[in-house]
Amino acid sequence: MTAEPFRSQLAALEQRGRLRSLMPRSGRDFASNDYLGLAGDAIIAQSVADAVARGVPVGSGGSRLLRGNAPEHEGLEAKAADFFKTQAALFVANGYLANLALFATLPQRGDLIVADGLIHASAHDGLRLSKAASVFAAHNDVQSFADLIAAFRAEGGKGRVWIAVETLYSMDGDMAPLADLTKLAAKHDAMLVLDEAHGTGVFGPGGRGLSSGLDGLHNVVTLHTCGKAMGTEGALICGPRVIIDYLINRARPFIYSTAPSPLMAVAASAAIDRIEAADNRRDRLATLRQDAAEAICGPLGLPAPRSQIIPLILKDDVRTMAAAAALQKAGFDVRGIRPPTVPAGTSRLRISLTLNNGRSDVLALGDHLRRLVR
Numbered sequence: 001m002t003a004e005p006f007r008s009q010l011a012a013l014e015q016r017g018r019l020r021s022l023m024p025r026s027g028r029d030f031a032s033n034d035y036l037g038l039a040g041d042a043i044i045a046q047s048v049a050d051a052v053a054r055g056v057p058v059g060s061g062g063s064r065l066l067r068g069n070a071p072e073h074e075g076l077e078a079k080a081a082d083f084f085k086t087q088a089a090l091f092v093a094n095g096y097l098a099n100l101a102l103f104a105t106l107p108q109r110g111d112l113i114v115a116d117g118l119i120h121a122s123a124h125d126g127l128r129l130s131k132a133a134s135v136f137a138a139h140n141d142v143q144s145f146a147d148l149i150a151a152f153r154a155e156g157g158k159g160r161v162w163i164a165v166e167t168l169y170s171m172d173g174d175m176a177p178l179a180d181l182t183k184l185a186a187k188h189d190a191m192l193v194l195d196e197a198h199g200t201g202v203f204g205p206g207g208r209g210l211s212s213g214l215d216g217l218h219n220v221v222t223l224h225t226c227g228k229a230m231g232t233e234g235a236l237i238c239g240p241r242v243i244i245d246y247l248i249n250r251a252r253p254f255i256y257s258t259a260p261s262p263l264m265a266v267a268a269s270a271a272i273d274r275i276e277a278a279d280n281r282r283d284r285l286a287t288l289r290q291d292a293a294e295a296i297c298g299p300l301g302l303p304a305p306r307s308q309i310i311p312l313i314l315k316d317d318v319r320t321m322a323a324a325a326a327l328q329k330a331g332f333d334v335r336g337i338r339p340p341t342v343p344a345g346t347s348r349l350r351i352s353l354t355l356n357n358g359r360s361d362v363l364a365l366g367d368h369l370r371r372l373v374r
């Protein structure tokens, strides 16, 4: 195999300050999505140990449509449908795969997907696979969504409209205007696809997410990922029974893929119980947010954080990575986020608040940031 064109492209990335490499985790956790500190939870771990002891296999052995369907998958899906108050749920290996499956499968030829301009890369990849056309609305701008729908109809578009947003944006920490988008969807008989990756567990009653209350609606499909606040892995697509049945029959990323481990279904099931009972953890995370407002946002002139995700936009790729490296050297695991994950010119430190830290960690990070970023 020749090293070209790979070597020269990697060199070009390095020159632009965009070369990535894997590094071991170390330092205080301001980078993970383990918001409620459940990734190492003893009760979830015990549920898996118990399942191993009673003979639940590690491997599923095949696609869910063949031999891979285990009672643990079905048990989790029944529990998730009940918990999120929706007709049905489908467990898939991760949120990336879920977004591929959703967008590649549900919108039909002639439909229009109107997605928020800052929607996650996995949704973008799903849109690329879709038979429907897609357009991007200005971030969180309901009028922009409305204008794009109006333009589609004015040009003779007859298909269904799909509105796709994250309920809480992974790199910006702000929330979608769900009430207004729901009204817009109702007005246009549109479907809403709500990615709750960062909302599940943290917001809503019992951690049901920011879309709690919308989940049961006939025109809403929700994606609750299990790898973030739920501390495990996988994703639950929730929606009307007919939509879930259609995905089982038509979603290639679901059909042509080995089912997730039944043990992970057991873990995700235990995680639902854990987040439901985690009011105390959600309160502690809210307190940590106040600490961050005081120690990080105030002194740096940033608005008070609306969520557990705080973006500190430094714009320049190289400056951002240098700041992240300096923080890592000082024992704070803060990661720099560059294009294409975020738009060009908006490179940032993504500060993630998790219960793996306490107030003193947040104050210490604030101290370092004040010295570093002036």
Ligand SMILES: Cc1ncc(COP(=O)(O)O)c(C=O)c1O
Binding pocket: 093, 094, 095, 096, 097, 099, 120, 122, 166, 170, 195, 197, 198, 225, 226, 227, 234, 235
């Ligand atoms: C908004 C959003 N959707 C989907 C995903 C993908 O989920 P998973 O990590 O389970 O593949 C992520 C993960 O980064 C995300 O932030």
